[in-house]
Every structure is written in structure tokens, then in C-alpha cells.
Amino acid sequence: GQSLEQPSEVTAVEGAIVQINCTYQTSGFYGLSWYQQHDGGAPTFLSYNALDGLEETGRFSSFLSRSDSYGYLLLQELQMKDSASYFCAVRIYSGGYQKVTFGTGTKLQVIP
Amino acid sequence: DTAVSQTPKYLVTQMGNDKSIKCEQNLGHDTMYWYKQDSKKFLKIMFSYNNKELIINETVPNRFSPKSPDKAHLNLHINSLELGDSAVYFCASSQGRDRGEKLFFGSGTQLSVL
Numbered sequence: 001g002q003s004l005e006q007p008s009e010v011t012a013v014e015g016a017i018v019q020i021n022c023t024y025q026t027s028g029f030y031g032l033s034w035y036q037q038h039d040g041g042a043p044t045f046l047s048y049n050a051l052d053g054l055e056e057t058g059r060f061s062s063f064l065s066r067s068d069s070y071g072y073l074l075l076q077e078l079q080m081k082d083s084a085s086y087f088c089a090v091r092i093y094s095g096g097y098q099k100v101t102f103g104t105g106t107k108l109q110v111i112p
Numbered sequence: 113d114t115a116v117s118q119t120p121k122y123l124v125t126q127m128g129n130d131k132s133i134k135c136e137q138n139l140g141h142d143t144m145y146w147y148k149q150d151s152k153k154f155l156k157i158m159f160s161y162n163n164k165e166l167i168i169n170e171t172v173p174n175r176f177s178p179k180s181p182d183k184a185h186l187n188l189h190i191n192s193l194e195l196g197d198s199a200v201y202f203c204a205s206s207q208g209r210d211r212g213e214k215l216f217f218g219s220g221t222q223l224s225v226l
Binding site: 031033035037041042043044045048050085087089091097098099100101102104105 | 156
């Protein structure tokens, strides 16, 4: 089977830095994506890592360690609008086709 | 222009009814998906179609029947609705069956079964 684990909730202060971790157990791993979802909204793509290392996109960075089956999303200079749920998602190959499976999500609350 | 659009946004219905949700994407993508998000926000894949062909069917009850008339459209029909079907259903698309690193989601359909 496969599993993805993320913390359920994180609280951080406006202007600070926060890291949201994701550990996964799966076969056929191809890459790790991150999505943001505001309450009542749709998930929107943030970042993708297929190889080990850090990918930076503005205030958001994502890291992957394939050997540790671990990744994280780093949000810098937090803003109130960053309050949302964040999902990691693994892209795997199983039975000849590609599948994207989501973690349980981390609810980030940014406080003044 | 909305990239992935689904209708209706809200659907309230009685147990036992049949309902449909429609999805269209104007991105020129080959692959489309249905995901179900429950009250705990868990996003679970239900189906995936590539160029009108079903490629993923994730042990979903056969009361759920997807239909893809062309690669830009993927509809979901649900028969004999049950209380447990209440959830938000998201349509999504990707460039191709091997391009799942970035999914584009519709705004969701909140289904409430009473």
C-alpha cells in the first residue's frame, strides 16, 4: 500500500517562515507535488520535485529527499493570505499507469 | 476564461435520486480526473480518462459512472445517491497521462445528500 503523512495543523506568525513536512511510503515513486487550497476553493498547484534538492518559486520552496522518502514545503515572509490547507501529492506508477495520490493536508493558520 | 469549469457548484438532493456533474477544460489537455474530497478534506482519486479512454477506476461503487464524450469533457453520473456520497467533487486535468506533476482543478461541486 501507500501512505503520506503530514501534520494536521500548523500555526505561524505573519512575516515568519514555516516548514510543512511530508513523509511518504510508496512504490513506483516518481515525484512529489504541493498544492494550496483555501477554504471553499479548489486545490492549486504550487511546486513539484522529481529529483533530490530544493526548488524555489518566489516565497515558496519545496524540497525532496528520495532516499529518506521525505519532502517539505517552505513558506517565507508569511502573509495572512497564506492561511490555507497545503497538500503534498505523490506521483507514482502502478500497474502501467500514472496515479496522483494526495496526503491528508496541513491546515496553516497565519496569525498577526 | 476558466481553465477547468464544472457545474453545478452546489447540488442538494434526496437519497435515492440520480444526479450528474459536468466538467469541461479548455486547456487542450489529454487527461482528466474526478477526485472526491470528504469532510476531513481527504482528496481521493476516483477516475481518470486519457483522450476519452478510462485508465483509472479506483474501486468506486458502480453507482458512479463517468463519461467522456471528447477529451475536453468528463461528466460524472451518480445513481441511487446515498448519504455517504455527500462530499465535494473536483474535476481536474493534466497535459497527458504521464504529466500528473501538475493538475489543474475545477472549482468543485458540493454535493449534499439529505
